[in-house]
Amino acid sequence: MKLNRLPAAYYRGGTSRAIMFKEHDLPKDRKLWDSIFLGAIGSPDRNGRQLDGMGGGISSLSKVCVVGKSQHESGADVDYTFVALGVKTAEVDYSSNCGNMTSAIGPFAINSGVVDAKNVPMSKDGHAVVRIHNTNTGKIIDATFPLDGDEAASHGDLAIDGVDGTAARIELAFLDPAGSKTGKLMPTGNPCDVIEGVQASLIDCGNPCCFVHASDLGVDGTILPDAMEAHPDLLPRLDGIRRKASVMMGLSTDEASASASIPKVAMVSSPTGHRIPSGEGVDPTSVDVVVRAISVGQPHRAVPITVAMAIAAASRIEGSTVNAVMGAGNVDPKGLTIGHSSGMIMVGANFDEEGSLMNATVFRTARRLMDGNVYWK
Template structure:
């Protein structure tokens, strides 16, 4: 059997192996075969690999030095399917990104500075820069701390992520269809591309409770069928072509927030199952949509009294099945279509450092 050095890390509400790009073959096909074997793809429990039988724990981060002057490291994300033997390199994962900074410092890709280290990450998937501020007291990565995030037990050291120029991450446009709202299958939707392309619609328009738990939503086969049909049509209108074999765009069902200090309630799909929390990139896309007058998200928040007509929201709290996620949106000159950065706090943890074994013969040749 072959082996490959890696760290298993939790980043935000996700978990997976972190691997140096130089330890993987350049061939996309050979690389994918290794990832499939490492994760145990093709079995619902991923019993023959390290995947956890869930999309949140079937992710891989590949990191290497960057040749760009504005970045320290390159980060390539891969979503490995649980039940099918397929790898998708089109999406980004902001939660896994939370651990890219610590991994880069731990493996010597970035030299730490005293107290706090800035790691500039170029996300290969979206061609965007993210700044990560990692606590490094005495020049060592700190994992212990008092920051708690929904969906993760306990607390850890806070890591600030700032996503720069998020608009048009995949399609090149904040509004890929050219409209703030579109109608698909008789339902009003907003197709937005900010950090990741999404299609946003009201849960009530699909006849479901927007506060329902993921298991309840996943059991509603008719709703899932219709949601997938809407997602595929949205992909076509967003210029992404046939998205039946891609996880993008991601659908988000929204409803009025239940808690008084929250802006909106969201159920994020990945894309055929409901996320047990909320993807960072999904939260960023919602934050962008909330500030677009006339969007589905903007209307739901206004109707619930969480947003005034013409108001620009910088601080946004989004409810999700495991709690809430807070983001801060920075606009240039208050222009809701010109997003300079979106920032949030996540945590990470180093779980294992060693070698993973795989059975792909001659994959590295």
């Protein structure tokens, strides 16, 4: 039997990687998509390595993005659907967006011809501006990045923690990101709830999230991913809290039916000096808050961009778990600086007079790794 194949590309976006498909190359019947994505990524793999596919054995490397011309009323250039895939399981999850892979959508749209480089709007700095409609959340993101002729530029001077080297700067502006799935920044109406005896702030911004204090779980807030996985009960306890949060936020009818992707769950703590896997030290005076996020059951090696946005929003909500560990003022007036397992990231957030988040801006890099055909059985 011959292998199946479809045109595809493979991109790094921020601290994630994904297989990229143009929507018109996929079957019109979306019921057929799941088997294609699972076969291409190499899931389910009981060994957890995805050696028979394009995945990398962890959640941040087990992803698919679908991009096509947009018909959205906002006038967006492209529609973008994000798909999270289980590693050991056959789960195919369309419930959330991935902020890191969002950084690759504009460059892919230009490079693949979904958007014509000659007609794309330009910023004041002469960079391309691609407006993205994320179908998972219904939200709009403006991606601004330099071009190299008729392609997205690859070379640049921006370094992001968690990725070696430098690349072209990509600015992502998430417009009105609050209420991505529930329609409310605080779905329960409370800045803080109690779940399993632990204080938890349930915030919907970019993606629904649940933030708890690391100290309430009896762990150091600077614990690194390998230690989190080795901990005897930390991950199961966090997932139990996350599933209860799903019901409280109206995302699922019961804990068993909660999506693996949302809500995201993360531990937060006050800035503390520590070392990251690269051996570098994190100066506690250089960050506003420390976060350890879980993505599809696994400790995230950095921080999901949507989680970073939700933290920025929660930092301004008096009585929230995030606000409680903040200092008197941000270390950088341009935004909130978050310490994560690979370093730090700053989220530029603009709030209105009532404290609502109007938009959030982050800077990422992305790169085309390959294109051609992807094969699956």
